Amino acid sequence: MPSPTQSPPPVLSCQPVRVSERTVWTFVEINDGEFTGLGESTLEGHSEAIGEALRRLGNALFEPGSQPSERHFRPIADRLRIASQSGDLIEATALSGIEQALHDLLARRAGIPLHARLGESRRSRVRLYANINRGTVPRTPQQFAARAIRAASQGFDAIKMAPFDGVSPKAAGDASQRALIDAGLARVAAVRDALDETHPDCKLMVDCHWRFNAAQAMQMADELARLKVRWYECPVAEVPEQFGTLRALRSRANQLGMQLAGAETMIGVNGFMPLLQAGLYDVVMPDVKHAGGLTEVLRIAEVAAAHGTACSPHNPTGPICHAHSLHVSAVFNELPSLEVQFEESAMFFDLADNGLPRFESGMSALPTGPGLGTRCRFIPNAAEEN
Numbered sequence: 001m002p003s004p005t006q007s008p009p010p011v012l013s014c015q016p017v018r019v020s021e022r023t024v025w026t027f028v029e030i031n032d033g034e035f036t037g038l039g040e041s042t043l044e045g046h047s048e049a050i051g052e053a054l055r056r057l058g059n060a061l062f063e064p065g066s067q068p069s070e071r072h073f074r075p076i077a078d079r080l081r082i083a084s085q086s087g088d089l090i091e092a093t094a095l096s097g098i099e100q101a102l103h104d105l106l107a108r109r110a111g112i113p114l115h116a117r118l119g120e121s122r123r124s125r126v127r128l129y130a131n132i133n134r135g136t137v138p139r140t141p142q143q144f145a146a147r148a149i150r151a152a153s154q155g156f157d158a159i160k161m162a163p164f165d166g167v168s169p170k171a172a173g174d175a176s177q178r179a180l181i182d183a184g185l186a187r188v189a190a191v192r193d194a195l196d197e198t199h200p201d202c203k204l205m206v207d208c209h210w211r212f213n214a215a216q217a218m219q220m221a222d223e224l225a226r227l228k229v230r231w232y233e234c235p236v237a238e239v240p241e242q243f244g245t246l247r248a249l250r251s252r253a254n255q256l257g258m259q260l261a262g263a264e265t266m267i268g269v270n271g272f273m274p275l276l277q278a279g280l281y282d283v284v285m286p287d288v289k290h291a292g293g294l295t296e297v298l299r300i301a302e303v304a305a306a307h308g309t310a311c312s313p314h315n316p317t318g319p320i321c322h323a324h325s326l327h328v329s330a331v332f333n334e335l336p337s338l339e340v341q342f343e344e345s346a347m348f349f350d351l352a353d354n355g356l357p358r359f360e361s362g363m364s365a366l367p368t369g370p371g372l373g374t375r376c377r378f379i380p381n382a383a384e385e386n
Contacts, residue, residue, distance in 0.1 A: 011066055012058030012098065015378055016047045017318075019345040023134065025318035026050050027376055028097035030068050030105050037068070037105025038372055040289055040321040041097030046090055053094035061098065068105055073295070076102070080292045084268040092267040092290055099293025100324050108371035114324070115366060118294060119331040125363045126329045129158035129205065130342035131316045139165060141190030148191040151342050152199040155361030158337060159195075160205035160231070163187035167211040169237070181216070185223055192227045205231035212236055214245040221249060225256035233261040233285075238275065246280040259283055264314040268292045269299050276307040283336065287314035288324050297328050305333060315339040319352040323372050326357075330366055340364075351376050 015027045024047040028039035041050050061075055062068060076099050083091040107114045115121050130151035136144050148159050164184035171177055188206060195202045206229050212220060217235035224232055232253050236242045250260040261283040266272045268291060272284060286300045301311040311332065315325040316339055329338050340359065341348065349356065355374035357365040367373025 010058060010064060011062035011068060012054065012101075014041070014051050014054040014097075015376075016051060017347070017351065017378065019318075019347045020134070023317075023344065025320075025351075026054075026097070027318070027320055027378075028054060028101045030062070030098070030101040032068050032105060032109070033065075035105050035108045035371075037101040037103070037108065038320050038376060039097035039100030039102075039104065039293075040318050040324070041093045042289055042317040042321065043090065043093045046093075049090050050094055053090055054097065057091075057094055057098060068102055070106070072102055073099070076293075077296075080268055080296065081270065084271045084292075087267070087271075089265055089267065089290060092292065096287075096289050096291065096293045096296075099295065100288060100320075103294050104324075104372040111370045113327070113366070113368065113370065114294075114372050115327040115330040118298060118328060121330045121366070122333065123330055123335070125365050126326055126335070127337040128156065128340045128359060128362055128364055129160060129203070129337045130154075130156040130362075131160045131207075131339055132342045133160065133162040133207070134316070135342060135344040136161070139187070141187045144187045145190040145194035147342070148202075149194050149198055152195060152202045154359065155363070156342070156359075157199075157201065157362050158203035158205060158231075159191070159342075160207055160233075160339065161187065161191060162207040162209055164208055164211050169211065169213040169216070172213045172216060181220075185227070188224065188227050188229065192229075196228075203230045204228060205233065207233040208235045210234050210237045214242070217245065217249055218252060221252045221256060221258070225253075225258055230258055231261055231283075232258045234264065235260075235262075238262060238266070238280075240274070243274075243278050243280060246275075247278065250280060250282065254282070261285060261312070265290050268296055269303055272300050272303065276304055276309055279307070279309075281309060283310045283312050285312055285314040285339075287321075288328060289317065289321050290314075294324060294328050298331065301332055310334065310336050312336045313338055316341045319348050319356055319374065320372070320376060322348075323352070323356055323367055323374050326364055326366055327372070338364075351378070353377065
């Protein structure tokens with residue numbers, strides 16, 4: 001307990017941890033004096049702004065020394081609604097991490113696994129697919145192929161890559177763009193050829209990170225289908241002006257034997273609703289770090305199902321987001337699979353204690369124990385940004 005002359009410790013704090021030149025994972029802690037809940041608010045390229053948002057929101061939502069409780073979910077949800085209306089992804093990501101941490105703390109306080117707080121568990125093991133993108137350096141076709149084989153050899157039956165480095169819809173008319181697109185297709189071809197030799201049934205997924213204009217995206221559907229890609233993700237910007245393009249792309253992708261997937265940065269049910277009502281995707285990808293946290297992701301999955309759309313959580317970042325994603329996936333009515341970052345950094349498991357299950361044959365058991373079921377070992381100086 002603090003002395004009478006000391007201020008009580010903050011209820012909410014954050015911890016950024018640099019894990020690679022490109023990646024900083026930002027963790028959120030909520031402490032009630034006895035229990036600590038953990039969340040993750042990672043947003044690439046915005047760790048400093050996320051930290052500022054978390055400190056501001058912590059001061060606004062929790063008085064020093066106060067007891068975090070169920071009553072705090074309402075103001076979080078109210079602020080999330082405003083962030084959804086304005087499209088403020090930094091605010092939404094900070095709020096999402098706080099919501100996760102609050103769920104974890106309350107589950108720990110109750111002595112129950114986090115998934116038991118969320119609803120009825122429908123699976124004890126979660127099917128995973130491997131995102132090999134961030135850990136692939138150098139970004140040659142040969143290196144992509146080698147990492148794909150490594151993931152498939154560990155039992156993953158679906159592998160995702162993002163091969164179109166440097167392509168931008170704003171530069172679509174530049175001569176250099178065709179060379180960048182061809183380089184991306186060469187990476188995909190190398191992975192497909194390698195898998196065909198050793199794991200021919202392995203599903204190949206391609207994330208385009210909104211890099212194409214409408215004409216390029218339609219052409220790319222044919223190019224990727226020729227390479228036996230089965231999942232075509234985020235080809236164009238998810239804005240109303242592109243809804244017609246996305247509907248046409250979904251139809252074309254389906255004709256070619258592919259699913260069209262996206263919406264990884266949408267915020268809240270209200271953010272997803274226009275895409276679902278317009279029938280733009282076969283699969284939507286809410287992220288517990290951006291969409292509003294655990295409760296909101298479950299609501300999104302329910303609404304998506306009512307619109308005939310599958311829901312597969314986006315989850316390419318750190319171990320705390322992964323643990324939360326496992327718990328929320330356990331209570332999905334239907335779950336195609338859950339994304340996981342594949343060997344971007346050994347810190348993924350080094351930072352987590354033994355409560356975070358290892359991947360086994362492309363699957364993961366649920367964490368056991370109260371709350372999230374895992375803790376973080378923060379590494380001294382790992383949080384320092386260059």
